Amino acid sequence: MVECIIINQIDGGFMSRYKKRKNMYEKPAVSFKRWVAGMWLIAVIVFVPLVFHNYYYDILPFKYHFLIGAHCLTFFLFTAYTFLSDNNKKHEFDDLPSLVSYIIKSIKNLNFTNVVNFVKSANFAEKAMLVFIAVYTISTLTSDRYVLQSFMGNEGRYNGLLLMSMYVIMYFMLKKHIKFSRHIITAFLSAGLFICIFGITDYFNMDILRFKVDIEPIDRNNFTSTIGNINTYTTYVGQFIAVSGTLFMLSPADFDRTEGKVSIGRLLFYYICMAVGFMALAMGKSDNGYLTLAAFFGILPFVAWRNRRGFRRYIITLATYFSVIKIIGVLNKSYADTVIGIDGIYQYIAEFKYMNFVVLFLCAAALVICVIDYKTSAYDKKLPVILRQIWLAFLVIVTGCVIYLFYKANTDPDAVNKFGSVKNYLIFNDNWGTNRGYIWRVAIEEYLKLPPVQKIFGTGPETFGIYMKALRYEDMVVRTRQYFDNAHNEYIQFLFTIGPFGVLSYIIMTLGTAYLCIKAWAKGLVKEEQGVHLVAAAFLIICYAAQATVNLYVPITSCIVWGFMTMSAGMLKDVKFKTAQSSDTKDVKSSQIYETKSDKDVKAQSQGNGKKSDDQTAGFESGEIKSEKGSESSEPGSDKNSESGEGNPEKGSESGKVKPGKKSGNTKARHRKKA
Template sequence: MTLYVASYLMISRFWKAKEWVLDVFLVSGMIVCFVGITDYFRMDVLNLHKYIAHEEWDIFTSTIGNINMYTGYVALILGASAAWFAIAKSRIRVIWCYLCMVISFFAIILGRSDNAYLALAALFGFLPFLLFRSKTGMKRYLLMLATFGTVVLCIIQMNQAYKDTVIGLDSLFQTLAEFNGFLYVVAGLWAIYAAVYILIKKSRNKNDEVGPVVMYGWAGLLILSVLVLGFLLFDANVAGNAARYGSLGNYLVFDDSWGTGRGYIWRKSMELYKEFTPMHKLFGHGPDTFGILTVTKIGEEMPQRFENAHNEYLQYFMTIGLTGLIAYVVFLGSAIYCMCKNVKTKPYIIGCCFAVICYMTQAVVNISVVIVTPMMWLLLSVGMASGKKRCDE
């Protein structure tokens, strides 16, 4: 963490930002995604599986490692490419970012980790607050939605055609695959995009700006979605009606088995926190000492060895305390706000911004590792370096 912060200070304060740096990140990211996609087809193009036990082949992929780490990395690529595509003006830039976005859509789905849902939700949920200010932004957003649906549809067809070769989907994406009407949903998305595109093109009003009504409407829709989710959680956990939700009950019912044991370690973490001294509650048990804490306190009862909370924020809450967690979240939030202020002057900053947003969202169920987290800090540093003059004003 000390090295992360030191790197951030040096880059954000002294480096002269260049757009091509983000292109280098996307090019290298495409290699990571390509290897991950081929691993889903069990091709093992880099011949790395010979170093892994056969029964664990399917949970290690690409050049990253565990599928949770892999999709965490792809979330950075997805956030950067999709957001940059959404506001890019150059035709070459639009095509390049669109291709990167499509490939990262394939990669993050075929990664088969549940943290992908959170990254996708953050992308599609928060991007409209920037895009729905213009007609072009609305068109790009609808194109993104239709493209994502098409990617899912292609994956469903590939799974059927190569069912004896591929690893196979599970969880929510498998639910989509079993939904017979999904083809019509995708067709509907393309129809809506085509209709909006034609209406905007034939409109006599050539002003690209859109009033705040659309953005307020989207904010209302998000609030309504949160309320509905809250009701579903209450109904499934408190009211005891989990059975009515079928396979979705695996996500709605929060118990010890939730999230492959995350429910258990999250519950035990809070119990351990209650036993902390006031000083430890404020400043934590110590950086990277979560494993020591669990082994010494609950080692005998743990169903498996937990050396990490599998929630980056809970991990910091336990190890650097309430003070450290608040400082970390406020720092990231202020950095995102600062980057958003500079999007109009340097559009590529939006790629850095949404890469960080996607990372922050998936971190709720993922861990901070030195394979992925330094890249998030690097993109954050680049974004802040690009807009440092206006942020300092």
């Protein structure tokens, strides 16, 4: 009898707990379509920048064909699975005619009502995407005798209708099946870390993979890493910095790796990626990188300065960047005979006579802020709002000063000599930006001469080089001693080739996606960790859009933008925006509600177990308060359970929200976890 009681207790106690724990860690089987979608995303954002065939001699065509192959294989697997899945077992495909008949019947079922419902279900960024591909198609069909060239894009950088249509098809086909996965971002950063380190070794003329053996010495410095052209390389590094830097600034971390937080090791990995990216960007010797840095450091405070953690890490990031530039300056002097050497804006900063003081001041400021945050949890809720307003005023003043300097340098000949060597950046002429001033002027002049239809829909995708060769080749060679087959500005390039509606829809599509990502995070419509990755995707798009003003649209980097847009759409597909009326503008109520099935299950389980949640915040917040039946919840990105020890909610609280009817707990320092 005693043995039976002991066995029953073991079975009912230990074994039941074991089964519950086992069920908790068991993961559901990944569907085939979700697996294919994940493989496509990895191929696009990880392998396209890495793969090569004959070193730099065919690097762009090979990466393009690899990308097309990934699109085609994914489309084939999705289509084959759809026909062979259990949902279509009732259809018998004994021969080819029966299969064709079924496909035709399926196409006929796509009536006008279904198309209208599909368009209505899309958000404004996706509607802009549909307009973009529609204009792209019309531009291809109206490109006169260059229809084939416009479709294939082989007269330019392969951005024809074929590639663009595949981007759009993959977006709408895969967004329902792509799930948030931290491992995919880790793979992207790991590949980027290798590419950046490879580029840094090229700066020291090491050529560890023997890419430059047969390249003429005069052209060796124009190519680097597994990317190729130095400008494309800096664009990629800018994307790498945008993701790693945003994740470092916004990710809440904890030694215990609690729900919604990252480990200290992962946070350190983000920091290392960001620091290496800063070094690789400077050693890329392209001033285009400063457009990325301007967007990164200029816009990110509006997102990061919502709590003490974001402000603290922003100062650390700023100190890291200037320290990296100082280190590069020291390396240039120590290994002057080995390194390629930096020039332009990077050289001005590295040789700034007060550079040592700037680095020491930023490092000291970062250290002081970390110590203050460690020892106290006192805060002022209005402080982050005030800081962001001050930062906005600062940006307006700086922008106004830059515009004034441009105006003064280009209208007052007597003031030119006062600017010194900076005048090369301020005086806009044909030589500005390595002859970009010339090709931009010529592109606008020739666009204004186009017939009315081509002014609306452009000359056709990737036909810019064809028209420039026919209209301005001799003048171009005489003035610049080179031939431009691209406008070296994505927006001017699209204006000339697909018209103003194409440019406008492209801008709305990209920046609109970034806006939705940031909005979903800021309003708390997604979980904390997922929201941070959405913001990282948004800043990748923003930084890319900044560099697009002086760079080319090439598949090597544009595919990464499309990949992150598709991944973001997958994370946002369940988000529901419901606007709630509110008469009080100071206490902003929860205007948007998001709840997935998994959230409902967690909530039901927590209620069944009688768990309590306690809303605690530490560090300063933005002042935005979400209320629901008298309960309060902290703003996304607050310093709950951060690694610096600003608050530790009680066990059982997963979402940080307070149950209806329960008021938030006291935010005292007794719950802090020292790290």
